[in-house]
Amino acid sequence: MLSDIYKTYNWTLAELHAFCLICECQNLSQAALRMGVSQSAISLMVQRWRQALGDPLFVRARYGVAPTQIAIALREKLQPLLEEVGIALTQTQGFNPAQSTRVFKVHMTDIGQLVFLPGLNDFVAKHAPGIRLVIKNLGWEALESGLSSGEIDLAIGSLPMIKGRVHSRVFRHERYVTAMRKAHPLAKTELNLDAFVAADHLAIDATSSGHSLVENALRALDMRRNISLTIPHYLAAEQILVSSNYLLTVPNIAVLSFQNPTALCIVPTPLALPSFDVRVHWHERSRQDQGVQWLRTTISDLFGHHR
Structure with a gap:
């Protein structure tokens, strides 16, 4: 055509x-x-x-x-x-973030936006003020083609479904925890599985929350928890949690990014839930792209910690 x-x-x-x-x-x-x-x-x-x-x-x-x-x-x-073409023209003198006016498109889930976006935006505004970020939340099935086509430059998250000519770098290792308000009756004792199942739960029904992972682990034990409230994202989670007797089981980094995590009691989840790696992903076509190299290094340096 x-x-x-x-x-x-x-x-x-x-x-x-x-x-x-x-x-x-x-x-x-x-x-x-x-x-x-x-x-x-x-x-x-x-x-x-x-x-x-x-x-x-x-x-x-x-x-x-x-x-x-x-x-x-x-x-x-x-x-x-x-x-x-734009990359080729701008990189003749090398990529200079302080002078660049490039637009970077980055995939982040809702939890990624909660955890990483404020810090990344602040850093870019300070050190690369001409650069514009466009944040997208693609479906899992669209991520590989999105990286391949240039619809997105980078994808951040635990995304094991991405295959093909995609490279990645681990910058965090995460585990699941259970959070409750400090005045919760269960905050005074070690949380065991029976108490966990008997409690009332707040669930975030999003792919990034681990909701289905918890349900599958309980189902394998022929157990079922009482979910009193289900919400589609993290927006109201903290406010609900501190004013109720619900338990919330999510990745540790999500709880730590709440506005006031010190108001919560955060304990290990009494279930055998797998830990996972958080990675930054890029396509083979952008392997030599100095701008993408700068952005993925920035993300790793800002948010990386390895245990």
Whole structure:
């Protein structure tokens, strides 16, 4: 398809960038603003593209425009190529984070955003103020293709399902713990399995929480815990935990990242739950990318600890 496009229309690099930007923003005014050109200039580009390709490419939507299927397919092919060109041009003098205006796209789960994002954002704002971070939370099945296509530059987490030409580096080793408020009746004694099962539990039904792991471990013992409240993410977990007699079983790093973990009693979970590695992942195609190298080293240095 790309060869057909080049036969029918002589696209400039700026136009290719504008096309992908419109697909991302889905708004001509915003794309024009980010390109530093007038909206009429963008509109004229779109008209020329439509004539050349014989497709509307963008149709009116409530708050802007929506790309057609042909535009979506074209952007998927163009975006990684444009990123490679951008990297090649910016790295002629080496990657300088203090001067770079690059956009990095990073996959983090909800727990990753809770634990790592504030510190990473603060570091980037201080040491690389021109760099922009775009955080995504892709489905597990989309991670490998996301790294391969350039939809994301890095993926952070415990992601053993990622295969293919993907490299990774361990920067944390984690275990599961059980947390409760300090005034909880069970906080005064060693937590055993019978007391754990008999207690009321708060559960976070998210892939990053280990909820299903706990349920499977109990089921293997022919045991069942009483889950009084299930929530989909960590947003309200701390507030609920400190004002109730619930137990919460999650990775240790999640509890330590709460606003006031000292208000909690954090103990080993009385279940044989596996520990796990937290890794930063990148694709083979970006192995020599100095920007990605800088970002993954930054993440490891900021958050890494090895036990």
